[in-house]
Amino acid sequence: MREHRTVTPRTVTHRTVSPRTGRAGVRRHRRLPLAALAVAMGSGLVLSGCGVANSEDAAGGSAEGGTPETLRVVLQQEPPTLEPCEANLTSTGVVDRSTITEPLVERNPSTGDLEPKLATEWSSEDDTTWTFTLREGVTFHDGSEFTAEDAAHTIERAVNSDLGCNVEGYVFGDDDLEVEVVDDTTLEVTAAQADPILPLRLSFLEVVPAETSDTEKVREPIGTGPYQLDTWNPGQSIDVSAYGEYWGEAPAFPKAQYQWREESSVRAAMITSGEAEIATGLSPEDQIGELGVPYPNNETIALRMHAESEPFNDIRVRQAVNYAIDKEGIVASLYGGRDEVAAQLVPEGVVGHNESLEGWPYDPEEAKKLVEEAQADGVDTSAPISMIVRSAQFPRIEELGQVLQEQLSQAGLNVNLKMMETSQHLTYQVRPFVEDEGAILHLTQHGNQAGDAAFTVEQYMLSDGAQSAFGTEEFDQMITEAGQQSGEERAAAYEEVFAYQNEEVVQFAHLAHQTGMLGIADSVSYEPNSSSGDELRLAEVTPAG
Structure with missing residues (x-):
């Protein structure tokens, strides 16, 4: 029987979660461990080569040879x-977001509009305190009822605690939020200062139960989404199944299975051979043919330079890096001309994109000249530089790393290419950065799915931003003032921020605005959008025809 919780209507400063009771007045039991909730999906199956851990009975189709029961997805x-407060990371969010877990509000990736999810309404009179009306009749995957206490705890845990969630630095910075539970279905959230996009920021928080620890991260979440997590076989697969009590429309596929293959050609082959229905991170070079569906994914790739060590503590060297890279050639030779040379970290369509900026020209002679000038003034331009690149992050990334290393070496820099897996790469990607490494050149892929420059500049350009290597007081002030604007003034202020970065700071060497490609089998129907690379909403996938 599903438990119900009662909360006396009142306003409570939600710094400490108060005990919740069931109808009989007994403290609500903690949720069952994942193992007790699991539903077997092909136990005992072992992966080999390109094989998929689905038997013909489990995934190949119904007894009559109709629609497959299990939707098979192969990731990079x-x-x-699957910690929900890390869901802004692509490798986590592609499984979690709006599939296993859900936010209060959700941005429509096609229109940019905020739409109801676990909250049905939201409003503010001063852009500082926002009131959210929560959806009734929602339950978590353990059967317990969703209320404002869960939403409040989610915010406290991800934003106000010492848990160290990536989303805190990425979206909220150093400021805490004041959270008050008014009643079961009403929540008030107050920012430290006026924030006209606070509901948009909250769209990055995946709601978790109030019992979820705020001192330890969880690996396997309990959410409210259309699919619940069944089993995670490390190194093999993640199995999910449709949640029977989901508040919204039931998904078309009763089950889904995620697998991963580092080689994009292998992922493509799994689509063409009928071993999977959806594959991420593909390109036409993978010989996927018409089953490869391109989409604008809002991702921008760039090199981030850490300026605390030589030679990057000299702006001339940072400028030289920009001149040394043949961005047009990279886009043409590695990506078939589909991508667009970038001059800033956000593509067209994001509030604050500066249309007047142009990519740095390819000028290897100017690059050499700047390096030589810095060397003549005492800068150790021979100091080793670690170029950190994440394996399988996007198509042909290993080749890209090699090209960048060669072009920067020709400019007179001592660059060592270091390919890393995701967990190791994260220690370089976000604060606190790896220490005692010397000069770092980090290949970053940034997707601004929120559509507002605040989510880029606050984490990548503020002096203490989660993914910023340095900055200046003047630049920090520009960014802070831009975030307090709205409308046309907001867009113009962020345009100035991007221009200032290129002229006075030069923390980045921008490479390209990317396009994505999914492999989609003929047996299913799915229309990718700009968010598909970060949150592949399985409930939107339906059988073809």
Whole structure:
């Protein structure tokens, strides 16, 4: 029987979660461990080569040879965790977001509009305190009822605690939020200062039960989404099944299975051979043919330079890196001309994109000249530089790393290419950064799915941003003031921020705005959008025809 919780209507500063009771007045039991909730999906099956851990009975189709029961998805890599407060990381969010877990509000990736999810309404009179009306009749995958206490705890845990969630630095920075539970279905959230996009920020928080630890991260979440996590076989697969009590429309496929293959050609082959229905991170070079579906994915790739060590503590060297890279050639030779040379970290369509900026020209002679000038002034331009690149992050990334290493070496820099797996790469990607490494050149892939420059500049350009290597007081002030604007003034202020970065800071060497490609089998129907690379909503996949 599903438990119900009663909360006396009142306003409570939700710094400490108060005990919740069931109808009989007994403290609500903690949720069952995952093992007790699991539903077997092909236990005992072992992966080999390109094989898929689905038997013909389990995944190949119904007894009459109709629609397959299990939707099979092959990813570039195994998620390092499914911790909901890390769901802004692509490798986690592609499984979690709006599939296993859900936010209060959700941005429509096609229109940019905020739409109801676990909250049905939200409003504010001063852009500082926002009131959210929560959806009734929602239950978590353990059968317990969703209320404002869960939403409040989610915010406290991800934003106000010392848990160290990536989403905190990425979306909220150093400021805490004041959270008050008014009643079961009403929540008030107050920012430290006026924040006209607070509901958009909250769209990055995947709601978890109030019993979820705020001192330890969880690897396997309990959510409210259309699919519940059944089993995670490390190194092999993640199995999910449709949640029978889901508040919304039931998904078309009763089960789904995630697998991962590092080689994009292998993922493509699994689509063409009928071993999977959806494959991520493909390109036409993978010989996927008409089953490869391109989409604008809002991702931008760039090199981030850490300026605390030589030679990057000299702006001339950082400028030289920009001149040394043949961005047009990379786009043409590695990506078939589908991508677009970038001059900033956000593509067109994001509030604050500066249309007047142009990519740095390819000028290897100017690059050499700047390096030589810095060397003549005492800068150790021979200091080793570690170029950190994540394996299988996107198509042909290993080749890209090699090209960048060669072109920067020709400019007179001592670059060592280091390919890393996801978990190791994260220690370089976000604060606190690896220490005692010397000069670091980090290949980053940034997707601004929120559609507002705040989610880029606050984490990548503030002096203490989660993914920023340095900055200046003047630049910090520009960014802070831009975030307090709205409308046309907001867009113009962020345009100035991007221009200032290129002229005065030069933390980044922007490479390209990317396009994505999914492999989609003929047996299913799915229309990818700009968020598909970060949150592949399985409930939107239906049988073809």
